[in-house]
Amino acid sequence: MALINPHINFNGNAEEAFNFYKSAFGGAFTSIVRMKDMASDEFPVEENDAEKIMYIALPIGPNTLMGNDVPTYLGQVNENENRSKISISAESKEEANKIFNILSAGGTVEFPLGDSPWGSYFGMFRDKFGIEWMIEYAA
Structure with a gap:
C-alpha cells in the first residue's frame, strides 16, 4: 500500500x-x-x-x-492557509494526549482533545508555526 x-x-x-x-x-x-x-x-x-x-x-x-x-526569491508562504491538516492516528489515549499537548503548546486549539461524536478520541489545533493538526485515537 x-x-x-x-x-x-x-x-x-x-x-x-x-x-x-x-x-x-x-x-x-x-x-x-x-x-x-x-x-x-x-x-x-x-x-x-x-x-x-x-x-x-x-x-x-x-x-x-x-x-x-x-x-x-519565491516569496513568503501563507502561514494562515487552512486548506489541509496533518492527521495523526495515535496508538493509545496516552500517546494522543502527549502529542496533542506538546504540539498545541503556543498554538491555537480548534477542537479540544476528547471523545468525539463519531466515537474516537479526537482533537484539532494549529501549532505555533501555523501548521494544522488532527490527533485521533480510535480503540
Missing part, C-alpha cells in the same frame, strides 16, 4: 519547527540538507538563504514528515 508523507513549506524556521515536532514524536532526522549544500551555477543561493533548510525528513512510524524553507 502507498504511504502518505506530508511535506511542509516554512518561511525560514523549518529547522526550529522540525526540532519541535521531533520533541513530540521522537526519532531522528534521516536527512537535513541546507540550501548552501545545493548551491551551483544552475542553482545559485543567496547569502541570506545559505543556512535555510532545502530538505528535512523525520520518520513517524512507516511515514515521513518532510519540509523545507522557501527561498527568498
Whole structure:
C-alpha cells in the first residue's frame, strides 16, 4: 500500500519547527540538507538563504514528515492557509494526549482533545508555526 508523507513549506524556521515536532514524536532526522549544500551555477543561493533548510525528513512510524524553507526569491508562504491538516492516528489515549499537548503548546486549539461524536478520541489545533493538526485515537 502507498504511504502518505506530508511535506511542509516554512518561511525560514523549518529547522526550529522540525526540532519541535521531533520533541513530540521522537526519532531522528534521516536527512537535513541546507540550501548552501545545493548551491551551483544552475542553482545559485543567496547569502541570506545559505543556512535555510532545502530538505528535512523525520520518520513517524512507516511515514515521513518532510519540509523545507522557501527561498527568498519565491516569496513568503501563507502561514494562515487552512486548506489541509496533518492527521495523526495515535496508538493509545496516552500517546494522543502527549502529542496533542506538546504540539498545541503556543498554538491555537480548534477542537479540544476528547471523545468525539463519531466515537474516537479526537482533537484539532494549529501549532505555533501555523501548521494544522488532527490527533485521533480510535480503540
